[in-house]
Amino acid sequence: MAFKITDxxxxxxxxxxxxxxxxxxxxMKEQHEIDPERCIECRACLHICEYESILDAxxxxxxxxxxxxxxxxxxxTALCNGCGLCVEDCPAYCLELIPGEDxxxxxxxxxxxxxxxxxxxxVRHCPVGAVKI
Numbered sequence: 001m002a003f004k005i006t007d008x009x010x011x012x013x014x015x016x017x018x019x020x021x022x023x024x025x026x027x028m029k030e031q032h033e034i035d036p037e038r039c040i041e042c043r044a045c046l047h048i049c050e051y052e053s054i055l056d057a058x059x060x061x062x063x064x065x066x067x068x069x070x071x072x073x074x075x076x077t078a079l080c081n082g083c084g085l086c087v088e089d090c091p092a093y094c095l096e097l098i099p100g101e102d103x104x105x106x107x108x109x110x111x112x113x114x115x116x117x118x119x120x121x122x123v124r125h126c127p128v129g130a131v132k133i
Contacts, residue, residue: 002036020091042119
């Protein structure tokens with residue numbers, strides 16, 4: 001089952017504005033909908049919805065979390081091998097590769113923390129477990 005917006009939706013458009021792949025559409029003050037073909041299940045919409053009107057893939061309603069309380073990824077630079085998968089796959093484009101402390105290798109860094117959706121894509125795609133939320 002894909003993510004779904006219930007009739008509790010007020011059409012505030014917060015979820016549509018936040019969605020990194022533009023999978024959510026609808027008119028203001030009307031119930032929105034999620035295109036299951038576009039949705040990457042990043043969970044950002046679940047956090048932003050104050051009406052808790054979005055169901056995840058398991059059919060559970062998301063819980064509103066104020067944006068300032070969203071957990072951010074932490075990168076263990078000792079484990080990071082600089083492969084860049086987290087940077088490449090981040091739907092919010094808030095990660096980048098920077099020179100490591102040793103000057104020879106690159107490591108991932110959360111360069112735009114305010115843009116981070118706390119979706120966990122970076123954690124799921126890190127092959128060495130260097131990213132945690």
